[in-house]
Amino acid sequence: MATVVAFDVNETLSDMRHLAPRLEKVGAPAQLFEAWFASTLRDGFALTAAGGYANFAGVASSALYALLLGVETLTCTLDEAAAYVLAGIGELPLHPDVEPAFARLHADGLRLVTLTNGSAATTDELLHRGGVAQYVEQCFSVEEVRRWKPAPEAYRYAAERCGVNREDMTLVAVHPWDTDGAKRAGLGAAWINRRGVSFPEIFRQPDIIASDLCEFAGSVSPHP
Amino acid sequence: MATVVAFDVNETLSDMRHLAPRLEKVGAPAQLFEAWFASTLRDGFALTAAGGYANFAGVASSALYALLLGVETLTCTLDEAAAYVLAGIGELPLHPDVEPAFARLHADGLRLVTLTNGSAATTDELLHRGGVAQYVEQCFSVEEVRRWKPAPEAYRYAAERCGVNREDMTLVAVHPWDTDGAKRAGLGAAWINRRGVSFPEIFRQPDIIASDLCEFAGSVSPHP
Numbered sequence: 001m002a003t004v005v006a007f008d009v010n011e012t013l014s015d016m017r018h019l020a021p022r023l024e025k026v027g028a029p030a031q032l033f034e035a036w037f038a039s040t041l042r043d044g045f046a047l048t049a050a051g052g053y054a055n056f057a058g059v060a061s062s063a064l065y066a067l068l069l070g071v072e073t074l075t076c077t078l079d080e081a082a083a084y085v086l087a088g089i090g091e092l093p094l095h096p097d098v099e100p101a102f103a104r105l106h107a108d109g110l111r112l113v114t115l116t117n118g119s120a121a122t123t124d125e126l127l128h129r130g131g132v133a134q135y136v137e138q139c140f141s142v143e144e145v146r147r148w149k150p151a152p153e154a155y156r157y158a159a160e161r162c163g164v165n166r167e168d169m170t171l172v173a174v175h176p177w178d179t180d181g182a183k184r185a186g187l188g189a190a191w192i193n194r195r196g197v198s199f200p201e202i203f204r205q206p207d208i209i210a211s212d213l214c215e216f217a218g219s220v221s222p223h224p
Numbered sequence: 225m226a227t228v229v230a231f232d233v234n235e236t237l238s239d240m241r242h243l244a245p246r247l248e249k250v251g252a253p254a255q256l257f258e259a260w261f262a263s264t265l266r267d268g269f270a271l272t273a274a275g276g277y278a279n280f281a282g283v284a285s286s287a288l289y290a291l292l293l294g295v296e297t298l299t300c301t302l303d304e305a306a307a308y309v310l311a312g313i314g315e316l317p318l319h320p321d322v323e324p325a326f327a328r329l330h331a332d333g334l335r336l337v338t339l340t341n342g343s344a345a346t347t348d349e350l351l352h353r354g355g356v357a358q359y360v361e362q363c364f365s366v367e368e369v370r371r372w373k374p375a376p377e378a379y380r381y382a383a384e385r386c387g388v389n390r391e392d393m394t395l396v397a398v399h400p401w402d403t404d405g406a407k408r409a410g411l412g413a414a415w416i417n418r419r420g421v422s423f424p425e426i427f428r429q430p431d432i433i434a435s436d437l438c439e440f441a442g443s444v445s446p447h448p
Contacts, residue, residue: 031255034291038262043426045269046401050374050408054426062424067258069421150274177270184274197293200286202267202278 002188004162005105005220006140008149008173009116009123011037012192013130014092022088026081027073039063041177044117044148053146056118061086090122094130095194101213102135108221114139115158115171117148138162150181159187170207172216179206190216226412228386229329229444230364232373232397233340233347234261236416237354238316246312251299256291263287265401268341268372277370280342285310314346318354319418325437326359332445339364339382339395341372362386374405383411394431396440403430414440 007013016037020030040056040063047054054062064082068074074081105112112135114123120141127133140158147153159169171182172190179189180203190208191199199205210216231237240261244254264280264287271278278286288306292298298305329336336359338347344365351357364382371377383393395406396414403413404427414432415423423429434440 029255031253031259035255035258035262038259038266042262042266042269043401043424045266045273046374046405047426048273049269049372050401050405051376052404052408052428058426062426066421066424069419148273150270152275177267177274180276181270181274184276195293197290200267200290202271202282202286204276 002110002168002170002220004111004113004159004164004169006113006115006155006158006169006171006187008171008175008178009114009126010118012172012174013094013098013114014126015095016092018092019085019088022085025075026068026084027075028068028071028081028085032067032071036060036064036067039067041117045150048148048151053148055143056116057086060089089118090125092126094126094132095213097213098130099132101217102132104214104217104221106135108217108223110220111162112136113158113162115142115149115154116140117142117154119143150177150184152181152185155182155185155187170220172213176200176203180204183207192216226334226392226394226444228335228337228383228388228393230337230339230379230382230393230395230411232395232399232402233338233350234342236396236398237318237322237338238350239319240316242316243309243312246309249299250292250305250308251297252292252295252305252309256295260284260288260291263291265341269374272372272375277372279367280340281310284313313342314349316350318350318356319437321437322354323356325441326356328438328441328445330359332441332447334444335386336360337362337364337382337386339366339373339378341366341378343367374401374408376405376409379406379409379411394444396437400424400427404428407431416440 020033023032024030040060044059068081116123120139123139127136142148142154145153145157159166166186170188173179174192179191182189183204189206191206244257247256248254264284268283292305340347344363347363366372366378369377369381383390390410394412397403398416403415406413407428413430415430
């Protein structure tokens with residue numbers, strides 16, 4: 001079993017559905033959230049595939065503007081709407097399974113870190129706000145390696161910074177593209193399937209599938 | 225000026241908004257289209273960034289299933305809904321500016337090709353259905369190089385197959401991530417801005433910006 005568990009942050013730890021009411025508040029449909037988050041990742045991955053880089057806040061803002069431009073029912077200016085929605089990223093709560101899962105994994109002697117395409121500072125604030133920062137050794141961001149996950153450099157950077165071999169780190173994420181990237185980079189991978197759907201065939205199968213973070217923690221615990 | 229003009233296909237030539245009514249017909253919101261196309265590209269780009277590959281039809285189907293699973297108002301089974309929506313890809317019309325632009329560029333002696341993340345066969349059918357196949361020398365697909373645009377290998381492959389230097393090929397697309405990738409790969413790039421919005425700052429500026437394909441054709445024509 002791995003000695004370091006690296007958690008993805010957006011949607012895996014933070015509950016991003018809380019951004020949907022902010023979209024509605026400015027007159028946009030709540031369903032725009034799906035398109036926004038997908039197009040943010042699309043553009044960040046595109047830059048990575050092409051050999052470029054921009055930080056998460058810049059890409060998320062760019063993608064949001066592009067979508068809000070098509071909304072004719074905004075109740076304020078475009079700049080006000082975008083600023084209000086983007087501010088919500090800094091106020092997201094943790095999913096309720098994070099605290100008990102982190103406590104158990106930490107008690108079991110595992111090293112916990114985070115690895116995000118977002119910023120390490122935003123992750124650190126999220127963990128403090130949710131009262132779980134004491135369980136986490138370090139927050140890593142692709143900002144330092146300037147290659148977004150799922151490029152292999154991002155995962156290998158986290159393993160190197162932890163001083164462990166790739167196979168001694170397990171990435172935990174709700175996104176199949178992320179567990180796929182971790183596997184291709186030589187790490188272990190656990191997919192958290194909160195929605196209870198099938199794992200997509202286009203991606204490499206993860207080593208562990210769990211319905212939430214507590215089930216994951218139980219599956220790797222030496223104490224049944 | 226470039227001697228070969230390489231056109232992106234999805235949305236640049238084909239009018240994909242015609243898929244929205246198909247979503248409505250199966251009980252899904254029309255706005256799901258944006259999330260679907262964005263998440264298709266997200267997953268295709270993710271595989272490319274991670275060093276993997278799956279073809280467009282497989283990724284588009286996978287992304288559509290993931291989104292339709294969250295729709296509680298479907299009027300038929302999930303499989304029927306997905307099949308009906310996916311079948312629409314094979315029946316898309318061309319945008320109305322394609323025919324006059326292709327005719328003019330061809331009359332001006334430029335070589336026209338297409339370069340898509342989709343399949344070359346679907347492109348060929350689209351061009352025949354729209355009555356413009358006679359203007360197009362060849363339809364290229366990333367299926368042959370197994371790297372999706374905007375990875376540099378995709379653009380360089382098209383230039384090599386045409387027997388021209390990279391700087392003698394101009395990529396034409398409505399997507400900023402595509403013109404950005406072409407520029408980074410050493411090609412020229414023209415961005416078609418049908419919606420009249422600003423070019424996103426996170427991407428490299430294209431060489432040409434035109435409001436539609438006819439304006440683009442006029443801007444590169446030796447005959448004013």
